[in-house]
Amino acid sequence: MNVDQYRAIFLVATLALISVAAIPIINVTVSFQSGAEAFSELWVLGPNHTIAEYPLQMKVGEVGKIILGVRNHLKYPAYYLLKAKFRNETQPLPDALKSEPSSLPSFYEFRFFLENGETWETWFNFSVRDASFSQQSCVVKRIVVNGVPLSVNVTLLLNPIKKGFYYQFFFELWLYDSATQSFRYHGRFVSIWLNLIQ
Amino acid sequence: MLLQRKALVVGLLWIIMLCATLRATRAEDEAISTLERAENVLASSYQAVSEAERVGANVTALLRELNDAGLLLDKAYLEYRSGNPNGSIYFANISYAISLDTMPKATQLKNLTLSEATRRFWLTMVTSSVSIVAVILLSITLWRRFKRWYQPQDQDMIK
Numbered sequence: 001m002n003v004d005q006y007r008a009i010f011l012v013a014t015l016a017l018i019s020v021a022a023i024p025i026i027n028v029t030v031s032f033q034s035g036a037e038a039f040s041e042l043w044v045l046g047p048n049h050t051i052a053e054y055p056l057q058m059k060v061g062e063v064g065k066i067i068l069g070v071r072n073h074l075k076y077p078a079y080y081l082l083k084a085k086f087r088n089e090t091q092p093l094p095d096a097l098k099s100e101p102s103s104l105p106s107f108y109e110f111r112f113f114l115e116n117g118e119t120w121e122t123w124f125n126f127s128v129r130d131a132s133f134s135q136q137s138c139v140v141k142r143i144v145v146n147g148v149p150l151s152v153n154v155t156l157l158l159n160p161i162k163k164g165f166y167y168q169f170f171f172e173l174w175l176y177d178s179a180t181q182s183f184r185y186h187g188r189f190v191s192i193w194l195n196l197i198q
Numbered sequence: 199m200l201l202q203r204k205a206l207v208v209g210l211l212w213i214i215m216l217c218a219t220l221r222a223t224r225a226e227d228e229a230i231s232t233l234e235r236a237e238n239v240l241a242s243s244y245q246a247v248s249e250a251e252r253v254g255a256n257v258t259a260l261l262r263e264l265n266d267a268g269l270l271l272d273k274a275y276l277e278y279r280s281g282n283p284n285g286s287i288y289f290a291n292i293s294y295a296i297s298l299d300t301m302p303k304a305t306q307l308k309n310l311t312l313s314e315a316t317r318r319f320w321l322t323m324v325t326s327s328v329s330i331v332a333v334i335l336l337s338i339t340l341w342r343r344f345k346r347w348y349q350p351q352d353q354d355m356i357k
Contacts (some may be wrong), residue, residue: 003348007341014337021329025321077251079244109275111268113244113261148276177264178245 040078042173044190057164060131066192069121069169072114073198079176082185084108084124086143087113087168088156094172099187101172106149107143126169133198138165140196156196163194229283231273240267243297246304255311258323260304260332269294 036149045055047065072078083106087093096098112120129149130142138156142149156165170191174183243264251257270293277285 003345006217006344006348010337014333017333017337018330021326023326023327028319028322064280077248077257079241109272111272112222112242113247113264113268115258115261125199150276150279155292176241176244178248181245182240186254 081174250308
């Protein structure tokens, strides 16, 4: 090998060592962000953490148990508001296409904070406490959620096909937006249908 | 005389009812303003915690505190909906106190993390720069020595 070839080897070795020494500088000055999608998970499960044992038919006064859960994949700590709403078969649900919430008022709310990758779960124990039945309709005046009595006053009409008084609990996920300093609907909801029997 | 007494009793009853209604309305108004105040401070504390997280602080403990405040605020709203404004004020005030306590902690943590990050940044920059200069100087020195050692051998081979 001649001097020029040795010079090239020295140069390459020096550049390699300089690159190694510069790694900490690259680490503190350049940030590498992953391109994975940012989203939130929302679920409703039966009492045994399965989708098979939802309470579907309940008598007045009988207690139903479900589990609500949220997981944060937004890559930042999020402030969530989960709104529980109650409706009959004709009242509006959230609009999935326009990503708009239901216009119905919430009767119960959960506020919680989750770090990225963290999960939140809670029991939602409910019962219809006060309801009056007629042949074609039923008025639900009061429900009890996690031991707290709440007024709802919703009229359920007899479903002529299924022959029952059907009502629905649905849960809308809202997210605190630091830019607008308010909660906005996060475009996600879960629901459970129940048949109320006397 | 009897008519006057009746009017007096009715008047007294009316005043008592008015006072009770005013008191209930005042409690309800107070509950609403306490709930709003607690809600606003909770949101501000969350923003402070978010800022701390953005600069790389570990905010797990602070989020736990905010979760406690959020749970109490939920209870306050439930009490209000159940027609108990005094219970609502009680829970909203505790929530407010927790949130208010978390805010300066978040700001302090953010400042601490920022100063630590700045210190680490300069330490890294100086250490790495010194290493790069050392590598360059060492390479030049080694190259010169090698060249000095290699050239006489080269000339011997020519002879």
